Amino acid sequence: MSTVILQQGINGIVFGSLYVLVALGLTLIYGVLVQINFAHADVVTLGAFAAYFFTFVFGGNYLVSIGVALVVGAALGWLVNAAIFAPLRERGSELLPLIATIGASILLQNAMLIWFGPIPYAFDSPYSNAVLRLWGGTYITWQNLIIIGVSTLTIAMLYAFMKLTYMGKALRAVAQDRETAGLMGIDPNKLIMLTFVIASALAGMGGAMLGPILVLTPFAGTTVIVKAFAIVIIGGFGNVEGTIIAGLLVGLIESYTTQLVNPGLTDIVVFTLLLAMLALRPTGLIAEKREENV
Amino acid sequence: MRLALLLAAAAAIAAVPVFFEDSYWRANLTICAINVMLAIGLDFILGYAGQLNLGHSAFYGIGAYASTLLIMKLDTPFWMAFALAMALSGVAGMALSIFAVRLRGHYLAIASLGFAVIVHQVLLNWISVTQGPLGIYAIKPPPAIALPGLPVIAFSNPANMFYLVAGFALLFYLLLDQLARSPIGETLTAIREDEVSAASLGINCAAWKVFAFGVGAAVAGAAGAFYASFVGTLVPDAFIITESFTILAMVILGGMGTLIGPVLGAIVLTILPELLRGFGDLRLVLYGFALMLAVLFMPGGMAQAARLARALCGRVLRAQVPG
Numbered sequence: 001m002s003t004v005i006l007q008q009g010i011n012g013i014v015f016g017s018l019y020v021l022v023a024l025g026l027t028l029i030y031g032v033l034v035q036i037n038f039a040h041a042d043v044v045t046l047g048a049f050a051a052y053f054f055t056f057v058f059g060g061n062y063l064v065s066i067g068v069a070l071v072v073g074a075a076l077g078w079l080v081n082a083a084i085f086a087p088l089r090e091r092g093s094e095l096l097p098l099i100a101t102i103g104a105s106i107l108l109q110n111a112m113l114i115w116f117g118p119i120p121y122a123f124d125s126p127y128s129n130a131v132l133r134l135w136g137g138t139y140i141t142w143q144n145l146i147i148i149g150v151s152t153l154t155i156a157m158l159y160a161f162m163k164l165t166y167m168g169k170a171l172r173a174v175a176q177d178r179e180t181a182g183l184m185g186i187d188p189n190k191l192i193m194l195t196f197v198i199a200s201a202l203a204g205m206g207g208a209m210l211g212p213i214l215v216l217t218p219f220a221g222t223t224v225i226v227k228a229f230a231i232v233i234i235g236g237f238g239n240v241e242g243t244i245i246a247g248l249l250v251g252l253i254e255s256y257t258t259q260l261v262n263p264g265l266t267d268i269v270v271f272t273l274l275l276a277m278l279a280l281r282p283t284g285l286i287a288e289k290r291e292e293n294v
Numbered sequence: 295m296r297l298a299l300l301l302a303a304a305a306a307i308a309a310v311p312v313f314f315e316d317s318y319w320r321a322n323l324t325i326c327a328i329n330v331m332l333a334i335g336l337d338f339i340l341g342y343a344g345q346l347n348l349g350h351s352a353f354y355g356i357g358a359y360a361s362t363l364l365i366m367k368l369d370t371p372f373w374m375a376f377a378l379a380m381a382l383s384g385v386a387g388m389a390l391s392i393f394a395v396r397l398r399g400h401y402l403a404i405a406s407l408g409f410a411v412i413v414h415q416v417l418l419n420w421i422s423v424t425q426g427p428l429g430i431y432a433i434k435p436p437p438a439i440a441l442p443g444l445p446v447i448a449f450s451n452p453a454n455m456f457y458l459v460a461g462f463a464l465l466f467y468l469l470l471d472q473l474a475r476s477p478i479g480e481t482l483t484a485i486r487e488d489e490v491s492a493a494s495l496g497i498n499c500a501a502w503k504v505f506a507f508g509v510g511a512a513v514a515g516a517a518g519a520f521y522a523s524f525v526g527t528l529v530p531d532a533f534i535i536t537e538s539f540t541i542l543a544m545v546i547l548g549g550m551g552t553l554i555g556p557v558l559g560a561i562v563l564t565i566l567p568e569l570l571r572g573f574g575d576l577r578l579v580l581y582g583f584a585l586m587l588a589v590l591f592m593p594g595g596m597a598q599a600a601r602l603a604r605a606l607c608g609r610v611l612r613a614q615v616p617g
Contacts, residue, residue: 036400087590094399095346096589099546102539103585110578226411226535229404237400264419271408271415278405279393 003137008255010134014144014213016251017151021206023228023235023243024158025199031175031238032195035094038101039080041225042108043200047073047207048216049116052123062125066150066208073204074197080104081196086189105222112218121216128212147209154205155244158198162240171195175238227267230274300468307460311453320452324524326564327460328517330467333544333556335513338470339387340542341550342479343506344486346399349390349406350541352413353383353511355533357518359417359424362433362528367423372436372523380515387511391504410535417530429529433522449523459520466513471553473509482506483551543585549597558596 022044029037047069054065084100127142134140162168173181174191182188207221214220231250235242253273254266261269314320336350361379364370370378390409397405417424424430435449436458449455473479484492485499493499522528540563548559563581570577592598 030400034400036403084586084590091593093593096593098346098400098403099542100586100589102542103582103587103589105582106539107579107582107586110575110582114575114579222536226407230408233401233404262419264415267415268412268419271412274408275393275405275412278397278401 004259006136007138008259009252010138010140010144012252012255013248014140014147014251015254016248017148017155018206018210019224019228019231019251020155020244020247021151021202021209022224023231023247024155024240025202026225026228027232027235027238027240027243028195028199030232031240032171032192033085033089034238035085036098036101036229037080037085037199038098038225039076039084039104039108040200040203040228041221042105042112043073043076043080043203043221044207044210044224045112045218045221046076046108047204048123048211048214048220049112049121049207050204051208051211052121052216055125056123062127063146066205069204069208070201071204073207074201076204077196077198077200078193080200081193085192085196109218109222116218118217121211123211123216125212143212147213150205150209154202158202159240167191167194227270230270233274234277303464307457307464310460311456317452320456322564322568324452324456324459324520326561327456327463328521328524329541329544329560329564330463330557331459331513331517331520332541333548333560334463334467334470334553335510335517336541337510337545337548337550337553337556338474338513339506339510340545341552341556342474342486343482343503345391345503345507346403347406347507347510348403348538348542349408349410349413349535350510350514351533351535351537352406352410353387353514354518354521354537354541355413355417355530356386357383357515358522358528358533359518360515361519362430362522363423366430366433372434376436376516376519379519380512383515383518384508384512387514388504388508390511391507395500395503407535407538410533410538414530414534417533424528424530427530429527431527433526433528435523435526455524459524462516462520466516467553467557470509470513474553478502478505543581545595546593547585547588547595549595552597555595555597562596 022040025043026037026040029035029040050072051062051065051069054060054068055062060068080101084104085097088097088100125143127146130142131139132142132145162172170181170186171191171194173184173186174188178188181191206224210220210224214224227250231246232243234250235244235246250270250273253269257263257266257269310323311320314323332350332354335353336347339345339347339350357379360382361372361375364375364378365372390406393405418426420426421428435455438446438448438450440446447454449458474482481492481497481502484495484497485502489499518533521532544559544563545556546559547563548557549555567577567581570580573580588595594601
């Protein structure tokens with residue numbers, strides 16, 4: 001039994017760290033713009049397809065394909081901001097950009113459906129079947145080891161960027177107070193663009209690593225994004241530390257519900273937790289001084 | 295003026311099945327009337343009370359499954375099951391609203407989205423009751439009406455079914471229109487525009503938001519009950535969260551905050567995809583693109599476009615008649 005518990009713990013952390021990558025992008029965008037981006041789901045999906053085609057059609061290295069997905073994601077993030085969020089910024093509505101991104105998401109999903117077809121892609125990375133034995137009968141595939149390693153490294157780099165560099169400081173300043181930051185000589189438009197590029201690069205990478213452990217269809221991103229929204233709320237909108245904790249927590253909850261209760265109930269458990277969180281502690285696990293929406 | 299519009303609407307409903315004789319188009323007309331109900335219900339929550347509800351498919355699904363299960367498992371008469379399904383959907387809407395009454399904007403959007411995911415998953419996994427992904431089959435249409443001295447009106451006839459559903463859609467439209475024009479409607483728009491100012495005038499914002507959610511959800515429940523009895527089969531995937539987005543698109547493209555706008559939006563977005571069937575998957579790409587363009591360039595939807603057109607016509611006419 002303890003082997004099962006440990007094994008599911010490892011699996012939970014694998015999924016959790018990918019959820020963190022995807023949810024961090026949403027939370028970064030929310031922190032700076034106070035807007036929700038539904039097209040984030042399709043950045044994840046397109047990242048996964050970019051990695052698939054780079055690896056299997058062009059014969060590239062899977063590890064390099066994660067970088068390719070990062071670039072594809074970043075480009076798409078730039079596009080989403082330039083086409084939707086930048087033109088709608090003056091309107092100051094919380095509803096319009098959200099609906100426009102739903103439209104963009106419907107557009108992208110069905111464009112992918114035309115290009116890639118509805119049949120799931122068998123995306124076995126070269127590391128999917130290589131197993132590393134661990135203590136007490138547990139094991140981990142190299143693919144999952146790559147997921148944990150790359151995610152941890154990326155999250156650490158993002159954290160260092162936000163806390164240590166001048167750019168990161170400027171970004172946090174814009175998130176705190178856009179007008180004042182503008183008066184201090186920071187160009188908020190540039191930084192909002194940068195946020196979208198970083199956030200979507202994370203989502204693209206996440207997609208490249210999710211591809212091999214998920215059913216890869218044009219709609220793959222949607223299932224992940226709905227969970228990412230739950231994670232962002234459980235962790236506290238705009239809160240990076242909270243998002244990391246909540247992402248890992250959701251990964252573990254899913255993994256243990258699947259093993260110990262019933263695989264069909266995972267979403268019900270996660271979203272009931274979300275509603276409970278909203279009712280009891282709407283500021284998230286780690287409260288921040290952002291009260292305007294609560 | 296309003297009476298004339300009402301008569302025109304009634305005449306249009308009466309005439310439409312005569313023009314569309316094949317059963318495929320008659321079926322689409324009934325789906326159209328169901329979508330009108332869904333759209334005006336969501337518009338009451340979103341456009342009037344300003345509550346960002348992304349989970350309308352949940353109330354639709356609750357209405358459909360509740361009425362069907364009441365009829366098939368408990369032998370409840372159709373119209374009683376219909377009323378109970380409406381009530382249950384309304385209560386579910388109020389429950390979600392009470393839950394989320396402290397939340398605004400994006401938090402409510404995600405909470406309602408989460409609620410819709412939970413409802414869909416419950417329908418999928420509560421197999422002993424809902425039969426899960428296998429679905430429920432052979433759901434009967436509403437019972438025939440046999441008035442003395444008149445021929446029996448059977449709802450297995452698609453034209454009669456359309457008259458029934460469209461008649462109810464018109465009834466709900468009139469009720470919501472009446473509500474929106476009453477002081478209640480003004481109260482709701484006051485809350486939408488500025489909750490703090492509304493509260494300072496002594497309005498109990500929380501109670502009115504719960505009310506709006508309950509009304510909109512109950513109308514969605516009625517739409518669900520009609521859907522089940524019309525289509526005859528129920529599967530959980532008919533009430534997946536993307537269904538909420540489709541209803542949302544009808545409201546936005548039609549023009550939220552007006553009731554006639556979502557009606558037009560529902561009609562256009564039900565009929566247009568059928569006409570575009572020849573485009574295959576491309577039609578949904580166009581659909582998404584249209585939604586994006588509408589938000590960017592015409593956020594008031596068709597209602598705004600109509601106002602613009604009328605103003606433009608007026609200007610042209612005035613220019614032609616000097617003095």
